[in-house]
Amino acid sequence: MSHTETSSTDGAADESDHTAEPTPLPTESPRPRSLWVRIREATGTVYGDIGTSVLYTTMEITRETVRLKNHHLPHNELNALLLGGGADLLNRNEVLGGLSLVFWALMFVTIKYDLLVMRADDRGEGGTFALWSLLQGYTGRVVGITVLSYLVVAAAGLLASDGIITPSISMLGAFEPLGETPAIIATLCCLFVMFKVQWRGTSKIGGFFGWFMLLVWFPWIALKGLPWIIRRPDIFEAVNPWFALQFLMSFPSAGAFVLLGVVVLAITGGEAKFVDIGHFAVTNHEPSSVSESLPPALSGRYPVMISWLVFVLPCLLLNYAGQAAYILQEGVPPRGNCFYALTPKFGDDTTNYVMLVIDLFLSAIAAFIASQALITGLFSITKQAIELGFMPRCDVRYTSHEAEGQVYLPAVNWLMFAGCVAVTLSFRSAGNLAAAYGIAVTATMVITTLFFGYVTFYRWRWPIWLSILVCLPILLVDLTFFTSNLLKIIHGGYFPVLIAIALTTIMLTWQWGRSQLSSAFYRFGVREGKKLDWLIALRDMLDDLELTMQENLPYARKLVQGRRKIVESDRAAVFLCSRPIRGIDDYVPIVLRVFLKKYGVLPSYIVFLHVRQISQPYAKVTPSRYEVFHLGHDIDSVVATFGYLEQPSVRETLRELQSAKQIRIAADRWIIEVGEEDVIAGQDLGLLQQLRLWLFRWILRISTPAHKYLGLVYDAAISKEIIPVVFNRDDAKVALPELEIEATGEGSPA
Numbered sequence: 001m002s003h004t005e006t007s008s009t010d011g012a013a014d015e016s017d018h019t020a021e022p023t024p025l026p027t028e029s030p031r032p033r034s035l036w037v038r039i040r041e042a043t044g045t046v047y048g049d050i051g052t053s054v055l056y057t058t059m060e061i062t063r064e065t066v067r068l069k070n071h072h073l074p075h076n077e078l079n080a081l082l083l084g085g086g087a088d089l090l091n092r093n094e095v096l097g098g099l100s101l102v103f104w105a106l107m108f109v110t111i112k113y114d115l116l117v118m119r120a121d122d123r124g125e126g127g128t129f130a131l132w133s134l135l136q137g138y139t140g141r142v143v144g145i146t147v148l149s150y151l152v153v154a155a156a157g158l159l160a161s162d163g164i165i166t167p168s169i170s171m172l173g174a175f176e177p178l179g180e181t182p183a184i185i186a187t188l189c190c191l192f193v194m195f196k197v198q199w200r201g202t203s204k205i206g207g208f209f210g211w212f213m214l215l216v217w218f219p220w221i222a223l224k225g226l227p228w229i230i231r232r233p234d235i236f237e238a239v240n241p242w243f244a245l246q247f248l249m250s251f252p253s254a255g256a257f258v259l260l261g262v263v264v265l266a267i268t269g270g271e272a273k274f275v276d277i278g279h280f281a282v283t284n285h286e287p288s289s290v291s292e293s294l295p296p297a298l299s300g301r302y303p304v305m306i307s308w309l310v311f312v313l314p315c316l317l318l319n320y321a322g323q324a325a326y327i328l329q330e331g332v333p334p335r336g337n338c339f340y341a342l343t344p345k346f347g348d349d350t351t352n353y354v355m356l357v358i359d360l361f362l363s364a365i366a367a368f369i370a371s372q373a374l375i376t377g378l379f380s381i382t383k384q385a386i387e388l389g390f391m392p393r394c395d396v397r398y399t400s401h402e403a404e405g406q407v408y409l410p411a412v413n414w415l416m417f418a419g420c421v422a423v424t425l426s427f428r429s430a431g432n433l434a435a436a437y438g439i440a441v442t443a444t445m446v447i448t449t450l451f452f453g454y455v456t457f458y459r460w461r462w463p464i465w466l467s468i469l470v471c472l473p474i475l476l477v478d479l480t481f482f483t484s485n486l487l488k489i490i491h492g493g494y495f496p497v498l499i500a501i502a503l504t505t506i507m508l509t510w511q512w513g514r515s516q517l518s519s520a521f522y523r524f525g526v527r528e529g530k531k532l533d534w535l536i537a538l539r540d541m542l543d544d545l546e547l548t549m550q551e552n553l554p555y556a557r558k559l560v561q562g563r564r565k566i567v568e569s570d571r572a573a574v575f576l577c578s579r580p581i582r583g584i585d586d587y588v589p590i591v592l593r594v595f596l597k598k599y600g601v602l603p604s605y606i607v608f609l610h611v612r613q614i615s616q617p618y619a620k621v622t623p624s625r626y627e628v629f630h631l632g633h634d635i636d637s638v639v640a641t642f643g644y645l646e647q648p649s650v651r652e653t654l655r656e657l658q659s660a661k662q663i664r665i666a667a668d669r670w671i672i673e674v675g676e677e678d679v680i681a682g683q684d685l686g687l688l689q690q691l692r693l694w695l696f697r698w699i700l701r702i703s704t705p706a707h708k709y710l711g712l713v714y715d716a717a718i719s720k721e722i723i724p725v726v727f728n729r730d731d732a733k734v735a736l737p738e739l740e741i742e743a744t745g746e747g748s749p750a
Contacts, residue, residue: 225322
């Protein structure tokens with residue numbers, strides 16, 4: 001979407017709200033970040049996860065290979081075998097085969113995301129919700145769109161569960177040499193610090209982390225592997241994919257799938273390449289059109305791709321190759337921990353201990369940073385989900401003057417922290433977590449490929465044969481990885497699946513409930529509604545009545561609705577509207593109709609106020625910030641525009657318009673009317689429908705009300721009108737009788 005129109009609801013349930021910290025208007029636009037700065041930020045934000053996979057991937061592949069080769073041994077003997085290590089545990093072909101699998105998995109991620117999928121951004125934003133937005137921008141019929149709507153929600157839930165596991169497995173892997181209990185304590189401390197600093201925003205956090213990853217971590221892991229590669233240059237034979245195929249075929253079919261499930265650890269975090277690109281896009285140049293990709297120079301694709309190809313990928317390959325070369329040269333290290341086996345040794349025990357401590361310290365910082373990729377990714381997809389109506393409103397704080405995609409969501413942040421703590425305490429080690437890791441990642445990759453195929457055909461208008469030719473091989477690889485990870489279900493893989501099911505249920509329930517509300521409000525407010533000429537006619541009738549009373553009191557007519565009189569008040573009322581009103585052909589907001597029904601009073605002066613938010617940090621102060629439409633008969637409509645870094649304020653808007661003499665309203669004489677839904681269960685609902693409605697009520701209750709986003713808290717000048725909506729078996733209806741106004745008495749007007 002090019003902008004988000006945001007306001008307090010008067011019945012349109014399809015609106016989404018965002019909350020930003022109050023920020024003063026700048027005198028000039030901030031200087032855009034250079035490509036180099038964005039590359040550095042991307043290195044620190046996106047690649048922490050995949051950059052720390054070297055801590056545990058080769059270790060887990062080695063351990064799993066040894067277990068499969070010696071599956072006939074009792075469990076305690078297997079553990080003793082791994083604890084001691086040895087040169088005879090793996091042969092040369094097995095070492096080269098494991099490295100070959102890792103190499104081609106990384107090549108697969110490069111081809112899929114850097115060369116293909118990252119081209120499909122929506123206004124700079126990435127992820128499955130961005131792909132969904134691109135499909136929504138297609139004007140024709142999309143085959144299977146209902147199934148896709150479920151898949152996009154499932155992908156969000158899976159990515160969230162992956163984001164909960166990633167910080168824990170990275171930090172537990174980094175602290176593994178300390179032992180289980182110290183590793184858990186250190187992990188919990190790092191998690192708290194990590195989530196505590198998220199409010200500072202991606203630019204500050206990613207910029208700081210970027211320097212460390214660029215200057216310290218990636219050069220360090222490359223240097224650790226280089227001496228062993230020099231000793232065993234034959235390690236480069238692993239580039240030949242035949243070693244990978246031969247390695248897989250050397251085990252029974254189930255064993256091959258087990259190994260593929262472990263190899264996925266090398267590419268976890270790959271999805272963050274696409275999800276996080278919105279944090280590095282330049283989006284404040286001008287409001288962009290609905291559902292279109294940004295030019296490459298403005299997109300976050302370039303900094304993410306350059307960082308990967310120039311810095312991250314070469315360093316990862318050098319370290320993985322170094323670990324494999326170490327095994328060829330020295331054999332499997334104790335506990336199979338190949339990463340720390342590469343730590344430089346100088347013959348002196350004290351010096352070796354200091355080097356190990358330094359290595360452990362650097363790994364801990366890198367693991368700390370690894371959490372950032374999924375955290376920022378979840379912030380992005382939650383924001384997109386709110387905009388698209390898949391998630392309830394929550395506090396969204398924008399942290400960048402340049403990139404609208406850089407946001408901080410306090411509720412999401414601390415819910416993730418709680419989930420990470422629970423995972424750490426439940427699984428207790430990186431090895432145990434590895435059994436739960438991968439299902440969410442690979443399922444998300446499958447869904448992303450499906451959506452990308454749809455985008456290439458429907459939005460990019462590729463021939464069907466070309467879309468299939470490009471996407472089908474990628475989909476087959478994704479499905480292979482996903483199928484292999486299904487074997488982990490009974491060993492801990494159920495955990496991310498349960499999280500994903502819970503989050504998917506919440507999102508689908510919210511989408512269903514808002515859709516029902518939207519339909520009910522449309523029927524009542526538009527199809528069965530009244531246009532503004534009805535309101536103007538009502539004003540004319542009241543004016544005629546007042547004139548008649550002045551001229552000839554005994555023959556005064558009385559306007560009534562049922563048995564209640566309609567009278568005119570001397571107060572002014574401001575009605576917040578979810579849609580802009582620009583002329584008398586627009587419909588009367590539902591909140592005003594509820595107000596008339598409830599009080600039988602028509603304010604002497606009426607202002608309809610709609611707030612919209614654009615994809616620039618600040619809206620121009622004049623003349624385009626406020627559009628005022630004088631509809632006649634003391635009825636005005638205002639459309640107020642704000643940038644995403646501005647905190648809209650209803651009161652301040654009214655004062656500015658009053659000072660500019662664009663509206664005639666005294667600050668001490670207005671009442672601000674907001675609408676809020678009251679969900680009521682119908683008599684014919686079944687048990688499952690009642691449970692679904694109960695869940696929707698609960699979500700609605702904890703979501704942020706729209707008027708709070710507009711800076712309104714309840715006081716004497718704020719009035720909330722409740723709009724009752726009854727959910728029946730087949731539909732939902734606004735439970736208000738139609739408002740009929742007629743005049744009684746001799747010679748009453750028609």
